[in-house]
Amino acid sequence: MTTKILQILLDGCRPDALQQAKTPNLDQLWQTGAYSWTAKTVMPSWTLPCHNSMFRSVPPSKHGVGADNIFRESARAFPSLIDVAALGGKHTCMFYSWEQLRDLGNPGSLKVSYCRNADYGLDNDTDIAKLAATYLTTEKPDYCFLYMGDIDINGHMYGWMSPEQIASVEANDSAVGIVLDRLEAAGIRNQYTIHVQADHGGHKTDHGTDMPEDMTIPWILNGSPIKQGYQIQSPVSILDTAVTLAHLMGLDIPPLWEGKVVEDALV
Numbered sequence: 456m457t458t459k460i461l462q463i464l465l466d467g468c469r470p471d472a473l474q475q476a477k478t479p480n481l482d483q484l485w486q487t488g489a490y491s492w493t494a495k496t497v498m499p500s501w502t503l504p505c506h507n508s509m510f511r512s513v514p515p516s517k518h519g520v521g522a523d524n525i526f527r528e529s530a531r532a533f534p535s536l537i538d539v540a541a542l543g544g545k546h547t548c549m550f551y552s553w554e555q556l557r558d559l560g561n562p563g564s565l566k567v568s569y570c571r572n573a574d575y576g577l578d579n580d581t582d583i584a585k586l587a588a589t590y591l592t593t594e595k596p597d598y599c600f601l602y603m604g605d606i607d608i609n610g611h612m613y614g615w616m617s618p619e620q621i622a623s624v625e626a627n628d629s630a631v632g633i634v635l636d637r638l639e640a641a642g643i644r645n646q647y648t649i650h651v652q653a654d655h656g657g658h659k660t661d662h663g664t665d666m667p668e669d670m671t672i673p674w675i676l677n678g679s680p681i682k683q684g685y686q687i688q689s690p691v692s693i694l695d696t697a698v699t700l701a702h703l704m705g706l707d708i709p710p711l712w713e714g715k716v717v718e719d720a721l722v
């Protein structure tokens with residue numbers, strides 16, 4: 456069987472931040488899904504290299520997007536999940552608040568791409584999540600990427616695991632709750648398998664190193680055909696995300712991709 460995918464990214468969200476914050480909506484996803492609190496990102500643990508590894512399933516040494524958070528055209532040699540989905544005839548969309556992510560797919564691979572940068576104002580993540588929810592419930596896309604950046608921003612401003620950052624985890628949880636409620640109300644919640652993860656963690660007011668605090672990320676799958684209330688036992692890498700989501704959408708896996716399907720999460 457194949458399923459539609461809603462992929463949610465919580466920038467800079469450490470697994471222990473997720474566990475410390477009051478997050479009833481995200482809790483429901485992992486408690487009725489499959490999850491790992493020990494998934495690993497790649498070095499350098501910066502947003503753009505990590506996203507390119509998440510979407511292109513190769514390490515930064517291959518795609519070439521490095522610590523300076525600047526996109527390199529060399530990355531396009533490795534098709535992204537968005538490109539693979541578009542090639543497979545899927546209706547794809549992306550809602551995000553950091554414009555550097557615009558190159559995660561090739562021009563033409565996204566039917567809808569909505570970006571409003573975080574400096575636009577308060578509650579930007581929540582507003583973007585609401586826009587994504589409206590699009591999901593009216594257009595019912597096959598694949599939707601929802602990126603939220605406030606947790607990372609608060610980490611840099613106030614510190615990782617600070618009360619301010621924990622509050623932003625809770626705000627993102629409420630935004631996820633809005634999306635889930637809207638899917639439920641539209642009667643299409645069960646059409647979507649939902650994936651939640653971070654791109655990297657952080658320590659003090661930064662990240663980018665190979666410290667466990669920076670490298671360890673939460674990784675959650677919820678829906679069909681996913682195990683329920685199951686802690687994934689096998690090691691999970693950020694390179695596995697694109698492969699697993701493409702597999703769930705019934706897409707061909709590009710031979711260049713180096714990740715694996717996280718079979719342990721599947722029924």
Ligand SMILES: [Zn+2]
Pocket residue numbers: 467502607608611662
């Ligand atoms: Zn950051």
